[in-house]
Every structure is written in structure tokens, then in C-alpha cells.
Amino acid sequence: MHGPTPTPKLVHLNGQIIPAAEAKVSVFDRGFVFGDGIYEGLRSFGGWVRNLDDHIARMQQGLDEAGIGWDARRLHELCPPLLEANEMGDAFLYWQITRGTPKPGHPVRARLAEPDIEPTVFGYCLGLPGVDDLREPTTCNAATVPDTRWHKGHVKSISLMANVMAAQAATESEGEEAILVRDGRVSESCATNIFVVVRGREGQVELCTPPLDDVSILPGVTRKIILELFPDARVRRITEDELHRASEIFLTGTITTIKSAVRLDGRPVGGGTPGPVARRVLERYADYLRANIAAPAGAR
Ligand SMILES: Cc1ncc(COP(=O)(O)O)c(C=O)c1O
Numbered sequence: 001m002h003g004p005t006p007t008p009k010l011v012h013l014n015g016q017i018i019p020a021a022e023a024k025v026s027v028f029d030r031g032f033v034f035g036d037g038i039y040e041g042l043r044s045f046g047g048w049v050r051n052l053d054d055h056i057a058r059m060q061q062g063l064d065e066a067g068i069g070w071d072a073r074r075l076h077e078l079c080p081p082l083l084e085a086n087e088m089g090d091a092f093l094y095w096q097i098t099r100g101t102p103k104p105g106h107p108v109r110a111r112l113a114e115p116d117i118e119p120t121v122f123g124y125c126l127g128l129p130g131v132d133d134l135r136e137p138t139t140c141n142a143a144t145v146p147d148t149r150w151h152k153g154h155v156k157s158i159s160l161m162a163n164v165m166a167a168q169a170a171t172e173s174e175g176e177e178a179i180l181v182r183d184g185r186v187s188e189s190c191a192t193n194i195f196v197v198v199r200g201r202e203g204q205v206e207l208c209t210p211p212l213d214d215v216s217i218l219p220g221v222t223r224k225i226i227l228e229l230f231p232d233a234r235v236r237r238i239t240e241d242e243l244h245r246a247s248e249i250f251l252t253g254t255i256t257t258i259k260s261a262v263r264l265d266g267r268p269v270g271g272g273t274p275g276p277v278a279r280r281v282l283e284r285y286a287d288y289l290r291a292n293i294a295a296p297a298g299a300r
Contacts, residue, residue, distance in 0.1 A: 008124035010085045012078060012095075017085045020124065028108045029120055031098025035159030036113075037120075038062040039096040040072075042079070043254045045131050046293040047089040048300070049079050050254075054221045062155040063097060070097045070119045082125050090130040092255050095123040096158060131293065134257055134286040137250060137274040142189075142261035143175025144240065147182040153216035163190040177251060177261060179243065180215075186238040187215035189251050192259065193223040196238055197248035197270075197277045205247075207233040207277055222252040222285075229284045248275035258282040 013023045030036035040059045043050045052075060059072040079093055100117040102108050149162040167190045170178035179194060180187045187210060188194050200206040207230060212219050214237050227233055243249065247270040249261040258281055260274035292300050 008086075008126055010082075012082050012121065012123035014121050017081060023122070025120060025122070026101040029098055029101045030113060030117075031096065031120060031158055033108065034099075034111075035157065035161070036066075037096055037098030037158040038066055038068060039094065039156055039158050040075070041254050042075075042093040042095070043128070044079070044083055044089065044091050044093060044125075045289050047080075047083060048293050049075075049093065050289065050292070051221050051225065052076065052079070054224060058154075058156065058219060058221070059095070059097075062157070065152070065155055066099070066157075068097060068099050068119055070121070078121075078123060082123055086125050086127075088125055088127050090128055091125040092128050093123065093125045095121075097121055098158070128255070131286055131289045134282060134289070137258040137260045137278045137282050138256070139260050139262045139274060140176040140251070141174060141263040142177045142179050142249065142251075143170040143173035143265055144181050144243070145169045145173075145175075145178040147180035147187045147215060149180070151216050153187070153218055154212065156218060166190050173265065175265075177259070179249070179261070179264070181240050181243075182215045184240050185215050186210055186240060186243050188217045188220075192251035192253035192256050193217065193220040194238075195223075195226070195233070195248075195250050195252060195281070196243060196246040197275060198238075198242050198246050205277070207281075208236055208238055209233065210238050211235050220252060220254075222254055222257070225288060226252060226281055226285065229288060230281065246270075248277050250274070250278040250281070258285065 008020050010017050011020045011023050040055050042055050056072045063070055098120045099113050100119045106114045145166045166178040177189050195209045198206050249269050251259045260278045262272050
């Protein structure tokens with residue numbers, strides 16, 4: 001898969017679709033100053049926004065927990081015009097809701113914001129390949145990195161500094177992706193969930209992914225779809241030792257789709273290429289997308 005095109009053209013800001021260069025936010029916006037906001041990353045295929053209701057539910061939970069008053073169901077009406085304005089059907093869509101900018105006369109560094117502050121709503125989209133380009137898992141070298149993030153992994157906070165630092169730490173071990181580990185337990189990657197293929201006690205092949213609440217991780221929408229498509233997959237703790245013995249490791253996410261980690265901490269994983277399970281998962285995932293793109297809107 002190719003990366004996104006570099007610069008979004010027309011963006012959404014507070015109810016208007018305008019050129020990115022004209023979109024301006026106050027330097028006192030709490031998103032900028034405190035990282036005080038919630039985001040979502042979505043994917044459209046042929047104009048169908050994949051599992052939009054799952055993204056809305058996750059975003060609403062984060063907004064509610066953060067006490068940011070915004071109705072995530074508005075994404076139903078906000079996504080189509082953004083895609084249409086940019087003439088895109090196959091795209092990544094990003095939405096960010098910050099708590100907003102303090103009104104004149106209100107302190108700009110108060111941790112507690114004024115109750116009637118207006119959220120800042122920002123969205124953009126980037127063209128990506130369509131479903132027919134999802135043929136092969138992409139690949140990466142991965143490195144294990146300590147998971148030092150906060151304990152609210154289910155909240156998609158825009159404060160991603162620990163993720164950025166983990167990604168930097170991975171490059172120091174020649175990893176393009178960090179696989180995060182806390183107290184010997186595997187959690188996820190910096191922007192993806194993780195699945196591993198290991199041998200079970202009776203020698204059977206097991207596809208496993210960590211639970212959401214062992215180390216607190218993001219309930220990935222891609223992870224959820226894969227678990228629905230593969231009901232035999234097991235949700236259970238994965239130890240760092242198991243990770244190093246896995247015959248396959250792959251990362252899943254809305255943009256990433258399925259990415260096989262073909263090396264881990266400098267050693268090949270399995271045969272050093274995407275394994276049969278990752279290939280099957282990608283195939284079935286692409287079929288799922290095709291079926292939904294083709295289905296009438298009410299049947300999805
Ligand atoms: C930390 C983290 N884990 C997992 C994911 C994958 O989630 P999804 O499949 O919903 O994109 C993301 C996506 O941004 C993420 O940031």
C-alpha cells in the first residue's frame with residue numbers, strides 16, 4: 001500500500017470547508033496548549049465510511065470521559081461533504097475535537113476550562129488506495145519498547161507524546177514499528193493493535209490478540225472486525241516471551257490495514273515474510289469491505 005498523499009487540500013474547521021492554508025486556530029486553543037482533545041481516524045472505501053458507528057461510539061465514549069460536549073453522531077453528516085469537496089471515495093478521514101479556546105477574560109492556562117467553552121472541530125481527508133489494492137500485507141521491522149503510556153488506552157486522546165517517543169525508541173533498535181510491552185505483557189503498537197500466531201498447549205496454531213483491559217489499549221475497529229471474521233481467534237494475554245516465539249506477528253489499524261512484522265528485535269519472525277494467517281486475514285478483510293461497499297446503505 002502507498003502512503004497517504006502529503007497535504008490535505010480542503011479541510012473542515014468549525015462548520016466550514018475551507019482551503020487548509022486558510023484554516024486558523026487560536027494559539028490558546030486547549031488542543032494546542034494542553035493536548036486537550038479527542039480524535040478519530042476513519043477510512044472510506046468507494047465513499048462508504050467503514051464501520052462509522054463503531055468510530056462514533058468510541059469517540060463519544062472518549063468525549064464523554066473527557067467532559068467535552070460534542071455529539072460524535074455529527075460525523076454522519078460531516079464526513080460525506082468533506083469527501084465530496086475533496087473528490088475522494090477511497091480516503092483516510094481525520095476528525096479532531098478539542099475542548100476549544102478560552103473566551104476573552106478567561107484564563108488560558110487554567111486546567112479546569114470554563115463550562116461553556118466551545119469545542120474546536122477540525123477534519124481533513126487524504127486519498128488512499130481502494131479495496132482492490134489490498135492484496136498483500138505490508139511489512140515492517142519491529143522492536144519491543146516499554147509501554148510508558150497512561151492507563152486510559154481506550155481514550156483516543158490527541159496527546160500522543162508517549163507514542164511518539166516509543167516510535168523514536170524503536171528506530172534506535174532499527175525498528176520501523178514499536179511493539180509496546182508493559183511488565184512482560186504485550187499491549188499494542190503506537191498506532192495499531194497486534195495479533196500473533198503461536199503454538200497452543202496441544203500444538204495447535206492459535207491466532208491471539210491481547211484483551212482491552214490487561215494493559216489498557218485502544219479498542220481498534222479493525223481489531224473488532226477481524227475478531228468477528230475469525231471467531232476462533234483468542235483474546236488473551238500475550239507475554240513478551242511468546243511474542244519472541246511467534247511464527248507470525250501482524251499489526252492492524254484503519255490506515256495500516258494488515259502489516260506483518262517480519263523481523264522483531266533484529267531477528268526474523270517465522271520465515272521473515274508475511275505468513276499464511278496474515279494473508280488469510282487480509283483476504284477475508286478485503287472481502288468484508290467489498291461486501292459492504294456493494295450493500296445498500298440500510299443493510300450495512
Ligand atoms: C494506539 C492505537 N492502537 C490501535 C489503533 C488501531 O485502531 P483502529 O483499527 O480503530 O484504527 C490505533 C489507531 O489509531 C491506535 O492509535
